[in-house]
Amino acid sequence: MRVLVTGGAGFIGSHTVERLLAQGYPVRVLDDFSTGHLDNLPHHSRLSIITGDIRSRRVVEEAMQGVTHVLHLAAQVSVAASVEAPVSSASINVTGFLNVLDAARAQRVRRLVYASSAAVYGMPARLPIDEDAPTAPISPYGLEKEINDRYAALYRDLYGLPTLGLRYFNVYGPRQDPNSPYSGVISIFCRRLREARPLSVFGDGLQTRDFIYVGDVARANAAALEGGLTGVCNVATGESISLRTLIKALGAVAGKQPLVSYGEARAGDIRESAADNRRLVTALRVSEFEPLGRGLTRLWASCA
Numbered sequence: 001m002r003v004l005v006t007g008g009a010g011f012i013g014s015h016t017v018e019r020l021l022a023q024g025y026p027v028r029v030l031d032d033f034s035t036g037h038l039d040n041l042p043h044h045s046r047l048s049i050i051t052g053d054i055r056s057r058r059v060v061e062e063a064m065q066g067v068t069h070v071l072h073l074a075a076q077v078s079v080a081a082s083v084e085a086p087v088s089s090a091s092i093n094v095t096g097f098l099n100v101l102d103a104a105r106a107q108r109v110r111r112l113v114y115a116s117s118a119a120v121y122g123m124p125a126r127l128p129i130d131e132d133a134p135t136a137p138i139s140p141y142g143l144e145k146e147i148n149d150r151y152a153a154l155y156r157d158l159y160g161l162p163t164l165g166l167r168y169f170n171v172y173g174p175r176q177d178p179n180s181p182y183s184g185v186i187s188i189f190c191r192r193l194r195e196a197r198p199l200s201v202f203g204d205g206l207q208t209r210d211f212i213y214v215g216d217v218a219r220a221n222a223a224a225l226e227g228g229l230t231g232v233c234n235v236a237t238g239e240s241i242s243l244r245t246l247i248k249a250l251g252a253v254a255g256k257q258p259l260v261s262y263g264e265a266r267a268g269d270i271r272e273s274a275a276d277n278r279r280l281v282t283a284l285r286v287s288e289f290e291p292l293g294r295g296l297t298r299l300w301a302s303c304a
């Protein structure tokens, strides 16, 4: 495989690039560095980096020259930003996505794997959520990812381009930007605990999430590129915990009791989230996920 990773300088992208390089594959990164950082990437003889925007067809075509596989991660990733500026969000997440998908068709790329999201499910009617559950996004971001899934399926059926959308649940780990208010709860809590500030819980803390370590997501991405599965696939551990349990685990790792303040629940928040990950385990053969305590220990060490 010769792999193009769009958004490769970001949180999930950089961990995946490291993994692909370690597995011996040449990797090219296309990133506009809007939220990604050059520092996230290693110096490596098999890694090349192109600075550019996926909204430019010319840039995408150039980046795809000589590539056999594409991992498309570049996106406007904030749900809240998509609510505030839906047109600008869609220009990256729909038009930019289509640029990548169509260039992959035109250049006869062998396989395209892309980042979808658990956000496509919205408020689930029943748990755990499997890939056949109805999609009902409650944000422009979720709708954009659902549109990606539909376009990708159409391109597979219409043009024979093998595509796979990975529906990530709550990803955590080093390099997730804790400074953004829209960052994942774990990176925000880690930073606050380091700074001896109280953790602010939105609601009663009994809401549940499936938190998956970024190294496991990188493993899933690599397996998805190497395998033959098409369609969509949940990427999650299959085990959900409440924020209260998370806070206890974080306190144990940090060796101090976190101060916690409880406030209003966030509008549009999903109460319970639980994933059925059988497709990931059986079709992509990704299992034995990083236990939360170990993942938190790694994150805590990196969050100095």
Ligand code: NAD
Pocket (backbone or CB within 6 Å): 006, 007, 008, 009, 010, 011, 012, 013, 030, 031, 032, 033, 034, 035, 036, 037, 052, 053, 054, 055, 072, 073, 074, 075, 076, 077, 092, 096, 115, 116, 117, 118, 167, 168, 169, 170, 171, 172, 184
């Ligand atoms: P991130 O912000 O760290 O990574 C996104 C990368 O894309 C960044 O490096 C950014 O610079 C780049 N980028 C953004 N717009 C671009 C453009 N127009 N052209 C070129 N590059 C551009 O976020 P992440 O958490 O690593 O997310 C990666 C993918 O996974 C995204 O598609 C996101 O929607 C999806 N996802 C993430 C989560 C999560 O929990 N982190 C959950 C579900 C889905």
Ligand code: UD1
Pocket (backbone or CB within 6 Å): 077, 079, 117, 118, 119, 142, 169, 170, 171, 182, 183, 184, 185, 186, 188, 189, 200, 201, 202, 203, 207, 209, 243, 266, 269, 270, 273
């Ligand atoms: C996550 C994804 C989102 C996706 C959704 C799909 C991230 C950053 N977001 O949203 O892209 O649409 O899954 O299910 O990964 N919380 C606090 N205090 C804080 C921050 C958050 O209590 O300081 C709470 C939130 O209200 C929420 C929970 O923690 O109940 C998780 O929040 P967050 O990490 O933002 O992720 P999701 O909202 O699940």
